[in-house]
Amino acid sequence: MSVWFAALYPWLKSAHIVAVVAWMAGLLYLPRLFVYHAMAPIDSDLSQTFKIMERRLLHGIMTPAMLATLGFGLLLAGTPGVVDWHRGWIWAKLALVAALLVYQAALARWRRAFAAERNRHSPRFFRMVNELPTLALIAIVVLVVVKPF
Numbered sequence: 001m002s003v004w005f006a007a008l009y010p011w012l013k014s015a016h017i018v019a020v021v022a023w024m025a026g027l028l029y030l031p032r033l034f035v036y037h038a039m040a041p042i043d044s045d046l047s048q049t050f051k052i053m054e055r056r057l058l059h060g061i062m063t064p065a066m067l068a069t070l071g072f073g074l075l076l077a078g079t080p081g082v083v084d085w086h087r088g089w090i091w092a093k094l095a096l097v098a099a100l101l102v103y104q105a106a107l108a109r110w111r112r113a114f115a116a117e118r119n120r121h122s123p124r125f126f127r128m129v130n131e132l133p134t135l136a137l138i139a140i141v142v143l144v145v146v147k148p149f
């Protein structure tokens with residue numbers, strides 16, 4: 001069975017990778033902003049500036065990049081012959097993608113708390129959660145490129 005977008009495979013993959021890079025940039029940078037925001041005095045000018053940066057990063061870059069990553073990823077997965085669904089790597093990858101979606105939802109929730117000046121987490125907490133997307137990224141790249149199982 002052939003689908004109309006099969007001929008676009010290399011273009012879809014390029015678009016997928018570009019979207020992944022933009023999304024990951026946000027997933028790594030937003031918790032970094034939270035580290036510094038958590039040190040800023042409540043209601044200070046600095047805190048107001050962080051609020052604007054955080055809102056624009058989440059809504060202007062991360063959400064569109066996330067949707068583009070998922071959309072192009074699903075088209076790639078729907079292209080005949082690209083994924084052997086009997087292999088394990090694609091399922092492990094999808095599980096990690098689900099974890100990144102949960103992570104983004106948590107970031108959105110913490111951003112809303114900062115916007116309302118009700119953050120209760122320490123800079124150290126955000127430093128630690130900042131490591132999670134890095135680990136997911138390494139694992140996903142190895143899964144899609146090496147396809148170890």
Ligand code: HEM
Pocket residue numbers: 013016017020024069070072073074076077078082083097100136137140141144145
């Ligand atoms: C619903 C979500 C996603 C789906 C269904 C999906 C699916 C796919 C598929 C089918 C391919 C082509 C594999 C191949 O040509 O052998 C691919 C490539 C790729 N994906 Fe995803 N993906 C998703 C999300 C992600 C995320 C979140 C990342 C990184 C954080 C990612 C990173 C990559 C990379 C780096 C490639 C290129 C691998 C290569 O060179 O073959 N994907 N994806």
